[in-house]
Amino acid sequence: xxxxxxxxxxxxxxLNKLLKETTDPEEEEKLRKLRGIYxxxxxxxxxxxxxxxxxxxxxxxxxxxxxxxxxxxxxxxLQKVAEAIDRAVSAAKAVDRxxxxxxxxxx
Amino acid sequence: MFLTAIITIxxxxxxxxxxxxxxxxxxxxxxxxxxxxxxxxxxxxxxxTTVQRKIAEVAADPKQIPDDDTFVGLLxxxxxxxxxxxxxxxxxxxSAALGDLSTADVRIDIDKASKDLYGALVxxxxxxxxxxxxxxxxxDEDLAIIATAVDAIGTVIAEAKRRVAIKTIVIKADxxxxxxxxxxxxxxxxFGEFVxxxxxxxxxxxxxxxxxxxxxxxxxxxxxxxxxxxxxxRITEKSGNFFRDLGTAAEMLGSSHAALxxxxxxxxxxxxxxxxxxxxxxxxxxxxxxxxxxxxxSE
Numbered sequence: 001x002x003x004x005x006x007x008x009x010x011x012x013x014x015l016n017k018l019l020k021e022t023t024d025p026e027e028e029e030k031l032r033k034l035r036g037i038y039x040x041x042x043x044x045x046x047x048x049x050x051x052x053x054x055x056x057x058x059x060x061x062x063x064x065x066x067x068x069x070x071x072x073x074x075x076x077x078l079q080k081v082a083e084a085i086d087r088a089v090s091a092a093k094a095v096d097r098x099x100x101x102x103x104x105x106x107x
Numbered sequence: 108m109f110l111t112a113i114i115t116i117x118x119x120x121x122x123x124x125x126x127x128x129x130x131x132x133x134x135x136x137x138x139x140x141x142x143x144x145x146x147x148x149x150x151x152x153x154x155x156t157t158v159q160r161k162i163a164e165v166a167a168d169p170k171q172i173p174d175d176d177t178f179v180g181l182l183x184x185x186x187x188x189x190x191x192x193x194x195x196x197x198x199x200x201x202s203a204a205l206g207d208l209s210t211a212d213v214r215i216d217i218d219k220a221s222k223d224l225y226g227a228l229v230x231x232x233x234x235x236x237x238x239x240x241x242x243x244x245x246x247d248e249d250l251a252i253i254a255t256a257v258d259a260i261g262t263v264i265a266e267a268k269r270r271v272a273i274k275t276i277v278i279k280a281d282x283x284x285x286x287x288x289x290x291x292x293x294x295x296x297x298f299g300e301f302v303x304x305x306x307x308x309x310x311x312x313x314x315x316x317x318x319x320x321x322x323x324x325x326x327x328x329x330x331x332x333x334x335x336x337x338x339x340x341r342i343t344e345k346s347g348n349f350f351r352d353l354g355t356a357a358e359m360l361g362s363s364h365a366a367l368x369x370x371x372x373x374x375x376x377x378x379x380x381x382x383x384x385x386x387x388x389x390x391x392x393x394x395x396x397x398x399x400x401x402x403x404x405s406e
Contacts, residue, residue, distance in 0.1 A: 009300040016304075016311040028315070029168065035308065036164055042301065043181060047188065 004050055004057070004095065007064040008042045011091065014071035018084060021074075027081045034088050037103050041092060044099035056098050063091035129209035131377040131385065132273060135367060136206025138388035142356045143199035145395045146291060149353045150192045152346075152402060153298045154180030160305035163312040181301065187238070191294065194234040194287050198360070200227035201280060209273055214262045221257040224276065225250060231283050239290065244282025253279055274371040281368045288361030292354050299350020306343040313339055342402060349398045356391050363388055 012035060019031045051057065067087040074084035096103055157180045165171045182189045204224035211217045228245060235243035256275040260268045313336050321329055363384035370378045 005297055005300060009304055012304045013307060016307050019311055020314050023318070032164065032167060039160070039304070039308075042304075046181075046297065046301070047185065 001052070002061050003052070004045045004060060004064075004098070005042060007061055008038055008045060008095065011064050011068050011071070011088065012038050012042070014068045015088060018071045018075050018081065022078060022081050024078075024081070027085065030085050031081075034085065034092065037092050038088075040103060041095045041099060041101060044101050045095070048099055050098060054098075056094070060091070060094040060098055063087075063094040067091035129269065129273060129376050131381050132209040132367070133206045134385045135363060135381065135388075136202045136209070138385050138392060139202035139360055139363065140199050140206070141392045142360055142388055142395070143195050143202060145392060145399065146295065146353050146357060147192055147195045147199070148399050149295060149298070149350060150182060150195070152349075152399075153302055154182045156302050156305035156309075156346075157181045160308045163309045167312045167315060181298075190234050190238050191291070194231065194238065195291070197227045197230035197234060198284065198287055201231060201284070203227075205273070205276060208257070208276070209269070212264065214260075214264070217257065217260055217264065221254070224257075225254065228253070228280055228283065231280075231287060235283065235287055235290070239286075241286075243286050245279060249279040270371075270374070270376060273376070274374065277364070277368050277371045281364055284364045285361050288357050288364070291357035292361070295354040295357055296350055299347060299353070302350060303343060303346050306339070306346050310336065310339045310343050345398055345401070349395065349402075352391060352395055356388075356395065359384070359388055359391060 015031055015035045015038070019028060019035070022028055022031065067084070067090070070080070070084040070087035074080040092103070158178055161177045161179075162173070165173050165177055182192070200223055204220045204227055207220035208217065208224065211220055228250060232243040232245045235241070253272075253276050256268075256272040260272055313332075317329075317332050317336065320332075324332065363381075366378070366380045366384050370376065370381055
């Protein structure tokens, strides 16, 4: 069964891989901030009882997959890093709609 | 000659068997105690790697400065998460007290083991209920039955009554042990993913730092830096196995206790199944101990 925590874990790992590849300071800063946000969301997911039968849950899982795919593509083509960051922001927002941490997301 | 040897073996079995039929209970308790301790270390690793990751995040960005949150681990201040360590602590105390009770030679030691056992079982029950909101499976009446059985061992320790007491304890405590071990089995691997991401983040920032500085470093300095990254990489990779094994260890604590229960229900205090479980618990403890040592050395 899909879990938010595993999907967040995989997304953080992909963000880390992308961060290793990129050399643009602005993109590096954004990736680091995003990664920090994902860790905060993850802590909330561990603490909370998450209902995995909701539409919001499904959307969050799908968004995280899209974010990971975008990060994988960006590793191959660094012109796509900005797009990968946008996807990761959208996925973080989707997770935040569930855990309701109210994190200040950029972009 | 052959007959003499057979008689010697039978006599030895009889003599030692009667003197201390609960040797394997003690061995079981020692192995369980160590595994519970290592599982507690797992939670400490979770907390410590979280702080180390936050430090790496702050250090990676010159515009950031450390604040109070930088030094707070995942469990600190989270009562509902920290309570897992308490449950493990009680599981360890239970194992130790059971072992002490199985080998105590004088009444004063029996009384001490009995007191420790009572505290451990009450703690195990209460922390499980607090954690899950569910019944742990051990009632006040069960504790009273255990106390009566232990009391019956007497001032001059009667082995037969000691066995009855151990049988009572193992049977009555088993539901709580099973519940706690199942909770840990399900939960520990979740925390393993978090630890691996913490360690992977630290490794990433070490590589980024190397990228920034490499051109200004000498060959020897670059090699030394890469060796540090390699060490971190090994720890990151191994951490996944460590937590997977901790989850398995929690499950084994439950299955070993279940095997013990099955045996004592038939008034047996040693069976080939128990011996096998003890061996497996000891092997697991060894591999977990080695990883933990490696982790400490990397700090």
